[in-house]
Amino acid sequence: ETGVTQTPRHLVMGMTNKKSLKCEQHLGHNAMYWYKQSAKKPLELMFVYSLEERVENNSVPSRFSPECPNSSHLFLHLHTLQPEDSALYLCASSQARDSAYGYTFGSGTRLTVV
């Protein structure tokens, strides 16, 4: 248990489906992140939330929609995805937006788009 819990662990969805990824942390952290990890590529930062406010969106397609209802929960809503969106989606949290203490990562959701 890393302190950051992601559900589901695995998800297979069709291109016309709508699904959501969930991330939860009870570490008292104020910043949360979504990363995409594709094979043979560096981790890509998708979204950053600080104190429940989105502070960064790295040119992510609109078919990915994040939501942060409180400082402990982060969602990634998915709709009309493409096969190239298949990847490991990692959630992370840190004490603060500019934390120098590193991030705590969840185990990820392995997403397959068929």
Added chain:
Amino acid sequence: AQSVTQPDIHITVSEGASLELRCNYSYGATPYLFWYVQSPGQGLQLLLKYFSGDTLVQGIKGFEAEFKRSQSSFNLRKPSVHWSDAAEYFCAVDDYKLSFGAGTTVTVRA
């Protein structure tokens, strides 16, 4: 903008042998540097971090890393590798957000 380069995509090492993973960064100021490890099917776990001070930092699982400003490097080392060290290793630099290198996959042979 900062960047992180891990020159080695894949390293194979014998169990009990030493391991060194290279990391080079490009950053204007003194960076915060990190090493993470990812086992198959898992998220990333922090091994160690450097902020300032002593340039040799100790981490978990017997790992250490040395910050060399003159070489813009932050190489990770372990004197004697165990089979459980087989994983992917990521170097990262913090500039208001973590930016990662492409990773180095370590295979441990018996």
